[in-house]
Amino acid sequence: MGSAPPAFIGAEEVEKHLPRASLLLPALEAALGNFSSGPAGGVVQPLRTVLAVPGHGGYLGVMPAYSAADDALTTKLVTFYEHLKDSPAPSHQATVLLFDPRNGSLKAVLDGSVITAKRTAAVSAIATKLLMPAFAEVLCILGAGVQAYSHYEILTELFTFKEVRIWNRSKEKAEKFASSVHGPVRVCSSAQEAVVGADVIVTVTMAAEPILSGAWVKPGAHINAVGACRPNWRELDDELMKNCFLFVDSKEAALTESGDVILSGAEIFAELGEVLKGTKPALPEKTTVFKSLGLAVEDAVAAKFVYDAWSAAN
Ligand SMILES: NC(=O)C1=CN([C@@H]2O[C@H](COP(=O)(O)OP(=O)(O)OC[C@H]3O[C@@H](n4cnc5c(N)ncnc54)[C@H](O)[C@@H]3O)[C@@H](O)[C@H]2O)C=CC1
Numbered sequence: 001m002g003s004a005p006p007a008f009i010g011a012e013e014v015e016k017h018l019p020r021a022s023l024l025l026p027a028l029e030a031a032l033g034n035f036s037s038g039p040a041g042g043v044v045q046p047l048r049t050v051l052a053v054p055g056h057g058g059y060l061g062v063m064p065a066y067s068a069a070d071d072a073l074t075t076k077l078v079t080f081y082e083h084l085k086d087s088p089a090p091s092h093q094a095t096v097l098l099f100d101p102r103n104g105s106l107k108a109v110l111d112g113s114v115i116t117a118k119r120t121a122a123v124s125a126i127a128t129k130l131l132m133p134a135f136a137e138v139l140c141i142l143g144a145g146v147q148a149y150s151h152y153e154i155l156t157e158l159f160t161f162k163e164v165r166i167w168n169r170s171k172e173k174a175e176k177f178a179s180s181v182h183g184p185v186r187v188c189s190s191a192q193e194a195v196v197g198a199d200v201i202v203t204v205t206m207a208a209e210p211i212l213s214g215a216w217v218k219p220g221a222h223i224n225a226v227g228a229c230r231p232n233w234r235e236l237d238d239e240l241m242k243n244c245f246l247f248v249d250s251k252e253a254a255l256t257e258s259g260d261v262i263l264s265g266a267e268i269f270a271e272l273g274e275v276l277k278g279t280k281p282a283l284p285e286k287t288t289v290f291k292s293l294g295l296a297v298e299d300a301v302a303a304k305f306v307y308d309a310w311s312a313a314n
């Protein structure tokens with residue numbers, strides 16, 4: 001007898017079984033710690049392969065991971081395209097393949113776009129909890145796309161801000177964001193207006209040049225730098241990169257993929273997993289940047305969570 005055919009779990013089903021990104025927090029915290037523990041942590045994850053699609057401004061990322069603690073073996077395939085202005089396709093699209101680690105059988109094909117939005121925001125929330133200043137009052141989001149929504153949702157669920165501000169390159173998109181989310185959001189006309197005085201800043205744009213200047217940043221603020229995942233792309237300027245304590249998801253990835261890290265020459269202080277394990281301090285009173293690139297093990301954790309919930313319901 002052959003093994004059962006793989007399940008296909010589309011975006012709506014993923015959303016149904018993962019209604020809030022915060023459901024992933026305990027498993028993601030453990031996985032980040034395991035990732036930063038080397039082979040003893042039981043995470044096997046090579047640096048992702050990212051290939052350019054010449055002439056189309058696109059990239060295909062291949063992200064395999066195995067996590068012993070989660071009993072999860074996955075590969076995410078993610079495409080991201082720089083200039084899709086007149087296309088109905090989203091800039092990022094993803095699929096996650098989930099295998100049975102015992103025998104290699106394919107168990108499920110899951111929509112990866114919702115997973116990517118939620119696990120990325122959940123990891124930023126973990127960084128924020130550890131690194132933001134005490135009594136943070138103002139949240140600022142630069143960018144108004146998919147990640148802006150998922151970051152807004154989890155950060156306002158977990159923390160209480162007196163004010164949330166948004167800036168986007170096209171103001172209409174920022175206004176649409178402000179009128180779609182549940183709480184009050186102030187739409188700002190410039191990135192500087194949004195950033196000055198903010199305690200927590202999230203950069204979630206497709207920018208390839210800096211959109212956040214260190215000169216605007218309040219000392220002690222925490223920044224989740226989520227965009228700029230190519231070695232020649234930037235969201236943060238040198239002044240900020242050189243005057244912050246820099247935390248990353250993966251040192252190897254940051255030194256290979258992050259233009260903000262490579263081109264500024266900024267020194268990496270710690271991986272987030274090292275802080276979670278207690279081998280490096282968090283320094284919430286300092287100006288901190290968490291440079292997020294996205295780890296395959298985060299997708300493994302999220303896909304396993306969704307698959308287990310889906311299996312229990314089917
Ligand atoms: N660290 C991680 O794990 C992940 C990072 N990302 C990154 O997060 C960023 C946001 O992703 P999504 O929200 O899915 O993209 P999106 O396409 O939905 O939104 C991008 C936003 O950036 C704005 N934008 C585009 N070009 C810009 C420019 N040159 N300057 C300023 N703003 C610009 C757009 O108006 C839009 O509001 C991207 O850089 C993406 O690669 C995405 C997934 C995972």
Ligand SMILES: O=C([O-])C1=[NH+]CCC1
Nearest residue numbers: 078116229293294295
């Ligand atoms: O981790 C991820 O899926 C991505 N990081 C940057 C683009 C997509």
